[in-house]
Amino acid sequence: MCYTGGMDSEKTIRQIETALAELLPSPEGEAAALHAAMRWAVEGGGKRVRPLVCLAAAEAVGGAADDALMPACAIELLHSYTLVHDDLPAMDNDTERRGRPSVWAKFGEDTAILAGDALQALAFVALAKTPVSCPGVRAGLLSILGEAAVGVVRGQAAELAGSKDVAYVYRHKTADLFVAAARMGATAGGGTAAQVERLGTFALHLGLAFQHEDDLLDGDSPLGRVEAECQVREHTDAALAALDGLPGDTSFLASLAARLATRKA
Amino acid sequence: MCYTGGMDSEKTIRQIETALAELLPSPEGEAAALHAAMRWAVEGGGKRVRPLVCLAAAEAVGGAADDALMPACAIELLHSYTLVHDDLPAMDNDTERRGRPSVWAKFGEDTAILAGDALQALAFVALAKTPVSCPGVRAGLLSILGEAAVGVVRGQAAELAGSKDVAYVYRHKTADLFVAAARMGATAGGGTAAQVERLGTFALHLGLAFQHEDDLLDGDSPLGRVEAECQVREHTDAALAALDGLPGDTSFLASLAARLATRKA
Numbered sequence: 415m416c417y418t419g420g421m422d423s424e425k426t427i428r429q430i431e432t433a434l435a436e437l438l439p440s441p442e443g444e445a446a447a448l449h450a451a452m453r454w455a456v457e458g459g460g461k462r463v464r465p466l467v468c469l470a471a472a473e474a475v476g477g478a479a480d481d482a483l484m485p486a487c488a489i490e491l492l493h494s495y496t497l498v499h500d501d502l503p504a505m506d507n508d509t510e511r512r513g514r515p516s517v518w519a520k521f522g523e524d525t526a527i528l529a530g531d532a533l534q535a536l537a538f539v540a541l542a543k544t545p546v547s548c549p550g551v552r553a554g555l556l557s558i559l560g561e562a563a564v565g566v567v568r569g570q571a572a573e574l575a576g577s578k579d580v581a582y583v584y585r586h587k588t589a590d591l592f593v594a595a596a597r598m599g600a601t602a603g604g605g606t607a608a609q610v611e612r613l614g615t616f617a618l619h620l621g622l623a624f625q626h627e628d629d630l631l632d633g634d635s636p637l638g639r640v641e642a643e644c645q646v647r648e649h650t651d652a653a654l655a656a657l658d659g660l661p662g663d664t665s666f667l668a669s670l671a672a673r674l675a676t677r678k679a
Numbered sequence: 680m681c682y683t684g685g686m687d688s689e690k691t692i693r694q695i696e697t698a699l700a701e702l703l704p705s706p707e708g709e710a711a712a713l714h715a716a717m718r719w720a721v722e723g724g725g726k727r728v729r730p731l732v733c734l735a736a737a738e739a740v741g742g743a744a745d746d747a748l749m750p751a752c753a754i755e756l757l758h759s760y761t762l763v764h765d766d767l768p769a770m771d772n773d774t775e776r777r778g779r780p781s782v783w784a785k786f787g788e789d790t791a792i793l794a795g796d797a798l799q800a801l802a803f804v805a806l807a808k809t810p811v812s813c814p815g816v817r818a819g820l821l822s823i824l825g826e827a828a829v830g831v832v833r834g835q836a837a838e839l840a841g842s843k844d845v846a847y848v849y850r851h852k853t854a855d856l857f858v859a860a861a862r863m864g865a866t867a868g869g870g871t872a873a874q875v876e877r878l879g880t881f882a883l884h885l886g887l888a889f890q891h892e893d894d895l896l897d898g899d900s901p902l903g904r905v906e907a908e909c910q911v912r913e914h915t916d917a918a919l920a921a922l923d924g925l926p927g928d929t930s931f932l933a934s935l936a937a938r939l940a941t942r943k944a
Contacts, residue, residue, distance in 0.1 A: 439829075444847045448836035499796060503769075504788035523769035527792065528836050531764060531799065535828030538803050542822040549814025556821060557807040563800030564704075571713035571793050582709045 423466060423666070426479065430465045431457075433487050437540055451521040451529035452536070456494045458512050464591055465490045467620070467670070468599035471613045476662035477603025484544035485555055485598035488537040492559070493591055495533035496566055498526055505574075534563065544602065554601045554610075562594030580636050589621030596620075609660060616656035616667065623649035624674050631678075650675040688731060688931070691744065695730045696722075698752050702805055716786040716794035717801070721759045723777050729856055730755045732885070732935070733864035736878045741927035742868025749809035750820055750863035753802040757824070758856055760798035761831055763791055770839075799828065809867065819866045819875075827859030845901050854886030861885075874925060881921035881932065888914035889939050896943075915940040 434456055441450035465486035472482035501508040501516040502523060509519040518526035541559055546552050569586025577583055596617035600610040626645040629635035635642035653671045657664040699721055706715035730751035737747035766773040766781040767788060774784040783791035806824055811817050834851025842848055861882035865875040891910040894900035900907035918936045922929040 439833075444837035444840070444842045444844055445833040447840055448833060495796075499792055502792065504792060524839055525836065527764055527767060527769060528832050528839070531760075531795070532829050532832040532836075534796065534799055535825060535832065538821065539825035539829060542818065542825050549817075552821070553807065553817055556803065556817070560800060560804035560807050564797050564804060567793050567797040567800065568704075568710040568713060571790065571797075572709035574789055574793070575709070575712055577709045579709055 426466060426469060427462050429483070430462055430469075430486055430490065433483055434490060437487055437491070437536060437543075447521060447525050448528055448532060451498075451517050451525050452533055454514075454520060455498045455517050455529055455533060456491065458514055460490075460494075460512065462490060463624075463670070463674075464493055464595040467592060467617060467667070468595040468602075470664075470666040470670070471596040471599030471605075471617075472603030474613060474657070474660045474662045474664045474667055475600045475603045475605030475609045477600075477605065479603075481545075481604070482599040482602040484540045485559070485602050486595070488540040488555075488559055489562075489591060489595045489598065491533050491537040491540060492563055492566070492594075495530040495537070496570070496591075498530035498533065500570070502526060537563070546602070548604075551601055555598050558594050558597045558601065562590045565590035584622055584625045585618070588625040589618050592617040592621030592624070603662075612656055612660060616653050616671075619649040619653035619656065620667075620671055620674065623653060623671070627675060627677065646675050691731060691734060692727050694748070695727055695734075695751055695755065698748055699755060702752055702756070702801060702808075712786060712790050713793055713797060716763075716782050716790050717798055719779075719785060720763045720782050720794055720798060721756065723779055725755075725759075725777065727755060728889075728935070728939075729758055729860040732857060732882060732932070733860040733867075735929075735931040735935070736861040736864030736870075736882075737868030739878060739922070739925045739927045739929045739932055740865045740868045740870030740874045742865075742870065744868075746810075746869070747864040747867040749805045750824070750867050751860070753805040753824055754856060754860045754863065756798050756802035756805060757828055757831070757859075760795040760802070761835070761856075763795035763798065765835070767791060802828070811867070812869075816866055820863050823859050823862045823866065827855045830855035849887055849890045850883070853890040854883050857882040857886030857889070868927075877921055877925060881918050881936075884914040884918035884921065885932075885936055885939065888918060888936070892940060892942065911940050 438453050438456060439449040441453060468482050468486035468489055469479040472479050497511060498517045500506050501511055502518050508516050510516055517529055541555050544555060565586045569583050573583045573587055593614045596613040597610050600613040623646050626642045630642050650671055654668055657668055703718050703721060704714040706718060733747050733751035733754055734744040737744050763782045765771050766776055767783050773781050775781055782794055806820050809820060830851045834848050838848045838852055858879045861878040862875050865878040888911050891907045895907050915936055919933055922933055
């Protein structure tokens with residue numbers, strides 16, 4: 415994907431990936447296989463949409479993207495762990511992820527369980543490493559990430575239990591991490607409580623549009639094609655509306671919302 | 680077990696269990712099975728040794744045990760999640776835990792994976808709820824818990840990989856959570872950096888004595904009976920020595936170390 419806007423997304427993605435590589439343990443020592451599996455999970459590519467949202471949210475409130483680099487890594491580590499556990503035989507039983515063997519297929523089921531566990535822990539280590547100017551900021555970040563980390567599991571559990579409440583499942587399974595990304599970015603960027611909420615609303619609708627678009631691309635929307643297309647449009651519009659009146663540069667987030675709604679993969 | 684010392688341990692355990700019950704989600708709604716599995720994992724008893732260490736460490740530096748209640752819950756939630764994942768078929772394949780069905784045996788493998796994941800997340804939510812007087816305290820707690828959460832997985836992975844480095848495996852697999860419990864308690868209780876380190880040293884030796892005693896009780900020490908007994912004695916002595924010179928009441932921790940070294944179960 416190519417984005418227009420204030421941030422140079424290629425350069426920003428490289429910056430995120432460098433920071434992730436520094437956070438991840440090197441694949442050596444007594445726990446070498448674990449460390450290799452953790453790296454395999456995170457270095458497998460992906461669009462890095464959530465960390466980009468986090469950095470752009472810091473800019474949207476008038477802060478610097480750099481202030482949100484550790485929270486951006488945290489949300490990507492958390493997202494990565496959920497994929498590792500989702501792919502397990504007892505869950506979706508996927509042997510491939512992004513054109514490569516999934517973590518359990520390559521490293522074994524036991525190591526994959528542990529790698530997911532350690533990636534979740536590492537997300538919170540990244541938060542501990544966030545430089546903050548105001549002491550309340552870290553408390554805010556921890557609260558946001560902790561609640562999202564519980565929420566995303568809740569969404570997966572509801573889906574697993576065959577919940578018919580699509581709104582509940584999508585809100586938690588998918589949107590919770592987008593919302594946390596945006597709220598953490600706005601918090602780290604020095605946003606007011608109202609601005610943090612505004613960006614949370616943006617990300618909620620972005621996440622829901624993203625999930626409905628995913629269903630359309632996979633051809634398996636539980637709502638049917640017409641209703642899913644309607645949901646994508648409505649949530650994209652609501653996301654864009656939430657950006658009105660923010661003090662910083664919102665062009666990246668606006669372009670992201672527009673692009674996600676019309677993506678082809 | 681019955682402890683003597685400043686804290687009334689029966690009353691303190693009830694206080695910890697009440698706080699845990701309030702943190703855990705109620706078993707209803709779309710994710711009811713997940714919530715029930717989380718409660719099953721935490722409410723299955725256990726000696727609550729790690730949270731007791733956390734509270735007693737706050738007292739040992741002259742603080743109030745109550746200041747460390749949320750960190751104490753956090754360490755017990757983290758410990759509980761590791762047991763849920765340890766018992767999985769791909770790991771130790773245990774169908775029982777403390778005389779009851781293990782989480783996966785009762786709720787299924789998929790729900791057990793998710794319950795462990797959510798319990799780890801909830802540990803960090805508990806940290807977010809810790810009332811702190813000084814802003815640096817939460818940053819300290821987060822750093823300690825995050826590093827321990829990575830460390831404990833590292834220890835399990837090393838053991839899984841057949842590491843012959845018993846000291847490395849025990850240091851991480853077992854002692855890391857004891858160390859985090861003591862350091863978080865001392866931090867929340869307002870201890871100085873030197874006091875926090877002192878209690879970390881105490882807990883490192885306590886954890887190692889605990890693990891070697893466990894091996895002796897199970898009759899499967901990798902070091903052999905005589906060497907394991909020697910390790911229990913040496914680490915107990917080192918733990919007790921680390922308590923010298925602390926400003927608060929250390930009688931509970933001292934009695935705990937003495938009891939753990941001579942326990943029968």
